[in-house]
Amino acid sequence: MGSITLKQVTKSFGDVNVIKPLDLEIKDGEFIVFVGPSGCGKSTLLRMIAGLEDTSSGNIEIDGNDATKTPPAKRGLAMVFQSYALYPHMSVRNNIAFPLKRAKVAPAEIEAKIASAAKILNLGDYLDRKPGQLSGGQRQRVAIGRAIVRQPSAFLFDEPLSNLDASLRVNMRLEISELHKSLATTMIYVTHDQVEAMTMADRIAVFNGGVIEQVGTPMELYRNPVNRFVAGFIGSPKMNFIDVKPVDGDPTRSIGVRPEHLKVTQEQGLWTGKVGVIEHLGSETFLHVHVDGVGTLTIKDDGECPLQYGDQVNLTASQNKIMHFDKEGVTLASLSWGDNAVVAQ
Amino acid sequence: MANKNSNKSKIIYTLLAWTISGMIFFPILWTLITSFKTEAEAISASPSLFMFDWTLVNYSDVLNRSPYFDHFWNSVVISVGSSLLGLLIAIPAAWSMAFVQNKRTKNLLMWMLSTKMLPPVGVLIPIYLLFRDFSLLDTKLGLVIVMTLINLPIMVWMLYTYFKEIPHEILEASRMDGAGIVEEIFHVLLPIALPGIASTLLLNVILAWNEAFWTLILTAANAAPLTAFIASYSSPEGLFYAKLSAASAMAIVPILILGWFSQKQLVRGLSFGAVK
Numbered sequence: 001m002g003s004i005t006l007k008q009v010t011k012s013f014g015d016v017n018v019i020k021p022l023d024l025e026i027k028d029g030e031f032i033v034f035v036g037p038s039g040c041g042k043s044t045l046l047r048m049i050a051g052l053e054d055t056s057s058g059n060i061e062i063d064g065n066d067a068t069k070t071p072p073a074k075r076g077l078a079m080v081f082q083s084y085a086l087y088p089h090m091s092v093r094n095n096i097a098f099p100l101k102r103a104k105v106a107p108a109e110i111e112a113k114i115a116s117a118a119k120i121l122n123l124g125d126y127l128d129r130k131p132g133q134l135s136g137g138q139r140q141r142v143a144i145g146r147a148i149v150r151q152p153s154a155f156l157f158d159e160p161l162s163n164l165d166a167s168l169r170v171n172m173r174l175e176i177s178e179l180h181k182s183l184a185t186t187m188i189y190v191t192h193d194q195v196e197a198m199t200m201a202d203r204i205a206v207f208n209g210g211v212i213e214q215v216g217t218p219m220e221l222y223r224n225p226v227n228r229f230v231a232g233f234i235g236s237p238k239m240n241f242i243d244v245k246p247v248d249g250d251p252t253r254s255i256g257v258r259p260e261h262l263k264v265t266q267e268q269g270l271w272t273g274k275v276g277v278i279e280h281l282g283s284e285t286f287l288h289v290h291v292d293g294v295g296t297l298t299i300k301d302d303g304e305c306p307l308q309y310g311d312q313v314n315l316t317a318s319q320n321k322i323m324h325f326d327k328e329g330v331t332l333a334s335l336s337w338g339d340n341a342v343v344a345q
Numbered sequence: 346m347a348n349k350n351s352n353k354s355k356i357i358y359t360l361l362a363w364t365i366s367g368m369i370f371f372p373i374l375w376t377l378i379t380s381f382k383t384e385a386e387a388i389s390a391s392p393s394l395f396m397f398d399w400t401l402v403n404y405s406d407v408l409n410r411s412p413y414f415d416h417f418w419n420s421v422v423i424s425v426g427s428s429l430l431g432l433l434i435a436i437p438a439a440w441s442m443a444f445v446q447n448k449r450t451k452n453l454l455m456w457m458l459s460t461k462m463l464p465p466v467g468v469l470i471p472i473y474l475l476f477r478d479f480s481l482l483d484t485k486l487g488l489v490i491v492m493t494l495i496n497l498p499i500m501v502w503m504l505y506t507y508f509k510e511i512p513h514e515i516l517e518a519s520r521m522d523g524a525g526i527v528e529e530i531f532h533v534l535l536p537i538a539l540p541g542i543a544s545t546l547l548l549n550v551i552l553a554w555n556e557a558f559w560t561l562i563l564t565a566a567n568a569a570p571l572t573a574f575i576a577s578y579s580s581p582e583g584l585f586y587a588k589l590s591a592a593s594a595m596a597i598v599p600i601l602i603l604g605w606f607s608q609k610q611l612v613r614g615l616s617f618g619a620v621k
Contacts, residue, residue, distance in 0.1 A: 052520065072520045081514045083514050085518035086515075087519070089539075
């Protein structure tokens with residue numbers, strides 16, 4: 001079991017409210033990702049769930065029991081830290097055995113659990129080494145090993161991959177997803193990397209300034225972001241935003257188009273601009289087009305893009321891919337694209 | 346050119362370092378040499394550094410006249426005892442200051458340090474009276490208590506500096522792993538901070554060993570450590586430089602040996618936290 005419910009949870013440091021009253025229900029076995037920019041409160045909330053940070057008000061329930069005042073050791077949760085937080089003076093074996101020894105598990109059972117964790121995480125050859133003798137990826141595996149042997153009701157990951165290099169990060173991402181599939185245990189994963197959030201999550205909670213802007217599956221957030229913040233945060237490259245002239249009866253103040261929905265066209269499009277920097281990634285190309293009165297728009301084109309720096313291009317997008325936002329940045333639901341007057345050309 | 350310059354400055358710095366070290370060490374060397382002279386040579390108006398009749402008579406006189414090993418044992422008990430007792434208090438204090446900080450922690454640390462700025466003589470009368478009333482005068486226990494209190498601020502500060510360098514997350518991980526505060530301190534914090542604890546212990550043994558104000562005032566015969574033993578050669582019958590030197594040499598040699606073998610540890614301890 002590993003359901004976690006947050007009820008009107010808040011956190012203040014002095015006069016600063018880092019978490020504003022917040023409700024969230026995390027289902028048993030779910031992989032939920034907390035994503036948001038630095039300082040948005042996502043790590044603080046994770047630490048509150050872990051019990052490492054006091055809750056200023058509200059309740060945290062784990063499996064239906066109020067755990068708001070329960071010390072971290074008694075919450076039955078395991079945490080993997082960004083810095084791995086391994087015990088430097090202990091061998092890998094003792095690092096993994098540490099939580100089991102604290103729980104007074106029988107030595108034979110401890111050995112069996114270490115062996116099984118080592119097998120799952122490919123740590124068999126390193127059990128007698130100290131953390132200092134391991135690479136970053138291996139250390140992260142030990143940290144995960146230390147977490148899984150306890151068979152916690154939920155795993156908490158605090159930006160576990162940010163200290164790894166890019167290729168290792170992709171591998172570990174897959175390994176953690178694989179682990180989730182095989183263990184089917186609740187996982188709460190904090191990251192500022194929206195790619196990690198999109199690729200790993202069952203559901204994503206997007207944080208901003210101590211509030212959750214939106215919770216949903218990755219594709220829900222991609223297709224139907226509730227506001228400009230979520231629309232801009234989810235998706236890579238970032239969505240293009242264009243401010244528009246207010247028109248009577250139309251609350252639209254800005255529109256947004258994802259780079260992959262903008263097309264270069266021979267016919268007259270919605271915007272005309274000059275090609276700036278072109279980034280070739282092999283499989284795809286990012287074009288940065290300067291449009292007078294609008295700014296720079298990013299276009300995701302295919303890998304064989306023939307355009308050159310300085311070329312004049314017309315850009316278009318299908319109407320149903322253009323999102324409209326009101327003056328507060330809230331997404332306007334199912335607004336049909338009126339006339340071209342809304343585009344500030 | 347740059348290489349030549351850096352070689353030149355290296356030579357200058359090396360010479361400077363040796364000169365300063367020589368100046369610091371010279372009194373100790375002089376004491377050691379004087380301890381092998383006769384009293385007549387020791388007070389000679391034109392003393393010689395090496396050209397004299399070397400003798401061990403001062404050492405045998407000193408050993409015959411006073412119970413050196415009793416004093417030595419008192420020094421060991423007082424310095425080691427006070428350092429261990431100090432650690433027992435300083436470790437939890439430094440733990441809370443490093444890991445459970447509040448806005449008054451810094452002030453508390455500064456206040457602790459400020460007590461070291463008070464001249465000891467300022468509290469001489471109250472401490473003497475307290476010792477008299479609690480029958481602690483001339484007892485090892487009394488000296489252990491005073492040494493512990495005197496050196497506690499330094500111990501807390503040293504350990505605090507060490508503990509601050511230990512990533513907070515490691516202790517949090519142990520809490521997540523089911524460790525209570527005692528387990529967290531014994532299984533995680535102390536083993537990681539062992540080098541720091543060892544150098545704190547060493548430095549405090551040395552400080553307590555060399556302390557001469559309180560040991561001279563609060564002891565007479567029973568608990569008198571080596572500092573009192575040296576002092577006993579300085580007054581009643583006039584000055585006997587050679588015997589005084591022999592006594593001094595016998596008092597400082599054990600701690601010099603300890604310092605020599607632990608110098609790496611000590612330097613690391615004292616400069617810890619200064620550079621990453």
